[in-house]
Amino acid sequence: MKMSFLSRIIVPLVAISAISGCNSTSSVRSCAEARQQVQVGTNIGDITLPSGIPTRVISPGMAMTEDYSPNRLNVFVDDKGWIARVTCG
Numbered sequence: 336m337k338m339s340f341l342s343r344i345i346v347p348l349v350a351i352s353a354i355s356g357c358n359s360t361s362s363v364r365s366c367a368e369a370r371q372q373v374q375v376g377t378n379i380g381d382i383t384l385p386s387g388i389p390t391r392v393i394s395p396g397m398a399m400t401e402d403y404s405p406n407r408l409n410v411f412v413d414d415k416g417w418i419a420r421v422t423c424g
Contacts, residue, residue, distance in 0.1 A: 366408040366423035379416045384408070 367385055374382055384390050389407040393399055395414050403424050411420045 366406050368408065368421055368423045371408060371410070371421045374410075374418050375420060377418050379410065379412050379418060382418075384410070 366388055371385070379392060384392075385408065389404060390410065391399070391407065392410045392412060394412050394416075405423055407424060409422045409424055410418055411422070413419050
């Protein structure tokens with residue numbers, strides 16, 4: 336039984352997509368947003384931020400870039416250093 340032209344194109348594309356998806360997630364470390372949510376309400380001085388991933392601590396009025404980096408952990412603190420929220424980006 337011969338494969339149609341469309342089948343010969345689609346099957347390899349699906350395989351390549353699956354492989355590239357695995358490679359991209361395994362080579363990039365997650366920003367661990369979900370695991371860091373437990374830190375909300377804690378003082379920034381009382382915790383150790385995860386190593387191995389880009390992290391920035393953002394305080395009120397602080398200038399910050401608007402670039403999006405899905406691997407970066409953003410820790411927003413209030414004027415006294417208490418963690419208000421944690422996001423990726």
